[in-house]
Amino acid sequence: MSFTLPQFLAHAIALEDEAAERYTELADMMEAHNNQDTAEVFKDMAKFSTLHGNDIRERSKGTALPKLMSWQYRWKTPPEVGGDDNVSYLMTPYHALLYARENEIRGMEFYRQAAAASPDAEVKRLGREFADEESEHVVALDKWIEKTPRPAADWAVETEEAQSVD
Amino acid sequence: MSFTLPQFLAHAIALEDEAAERYTELADMMEAHNNQDTAEVFKDMAKFSTLHGNDIRERSKGTALPKLMSWQYRWKTPPEVGGDDNVSYLMTPYHALLYARENEIRGMEFYRQAAAASPDAEVKRLGREFADEESEHVVALDKWIEKTPRPAADWAVETEEAQSVD
Numbered sequence: 001m002s003f004t005l006p007q008f009l010a011h012a013i014a015l016e017d018e019a020a021e022r023y024t025e026l027a028d029m030m031e032a033h034n035n036q037d038t039a040e041v042f043k044d045m046a047k048f049s050t051l052h053g054n055d056i057r058e059r060s061k062g063t064a065l066p067k068l069m070s071w072q073y074r075w076k077t078p079p080e081v082g083g084d085d086n087v088s089y090l091m092t093p094y095h096a097l098l099y100a101r102e103n104e105i106r107g108m109e110f111y112r113q114a115a116a117a118s119p120d121a122e123v124k125r126l127g128r129e130f131a132d133e134e135s136e137h138v139v140a141l142d143k144w145i146e147k148t149p150r151p152a153a154d155w156a157v158e159t160e161e162a163q164s165v166d
Numbered sequence: 167m168s169f170t171l172p173q174f175l176a177h178a179i180a181l182e183d184e185a186a187e188r189y190t191e192l193a194d195m196m197e198a199h200n201n202q203d204t205a206e207v208f209k210d211m212a213k214f215s216t217l218h219g220n221d222i223r224e225r226s227k228g229t230a231l232p233k234l235m236s237w238q239y240r241w242k243t244p245p246e247v248g249g250d251d252n253v254s255y256l257m258t259p260y261h262a263l264l265y266a267r268e269n270e271i272r273g274m275e276f277y278r279q280a281a282a283a284s285p286d287a288e289v290k291r292l293g294r295e296f297a298d299e300e301s302e303h304v305v306a307l308d309k310w311i312e313k314t315p316r317p318a319a320d321w322a323v324e325t326e327e328a329q330s331v332d
Contacts, residue, residue: 025235069191071244077237090235
């Protein structure tokens, strides 16, 4: 899909707002489960997304932006594990970080494709710039994922001391 | 997952609110594309969901409800057709109705499973009652789906006069 500049800006604002909301949710959940380190990661990510969204809003002043539908920017629902119980799944910092990473990659791909497909020079420039920012978020999440113990494959029925397995 | 009554009520309110929001979005989109009949269907569905949500809120007065995460109640993102272009996909009333139906079925299944899995008599009673309401919505949507021309398999590149095919 080839975006005009207003379409691109509307998507970018919506993507950043959605990311800020999802990161805040993840941070709250980590705090409620006393995973303070991971909560801080998600709070930082929420802050970056809010700042970025506000920057784009500022650049968009004076441009009439189209109204988007929720499914044009929402994060994917996390994969389900063990039926409906995908909440406890995300309560492990490891899985929450992977979930965030998956959605950052989607954001990055959205921006790259928008840059590639649009004939508009400004969409190309901003699309590349925003894709690079998302890719920095992926790198930041990867660092945290590396530091975070991977739960055992059967973590749901194991103790919390379970260590990394393939 | 076996729900306590407060957990069940929190999910039910969130499900109905989410449905009301999504139906309102679908109605707005149909109106913007001059599909007034389908817009009316979605407006009615939004109204039922709002009323039902308010009923459940009323019953829940005095009960402390847990906070839910967005992924515990959100509608599934509609399936993508032709890459990122899932918006034009939903712009056909036929596909929008199928999308709504899929999510009503998810709601129905949620309520049935909650009724089946909970030892709480009130969760069982309400779960069955709410599942029946969702199933009436599915029947209502099915009637509209029957009346709605099915776009050709290659509708995206066809004219709007395209008729039903398998």
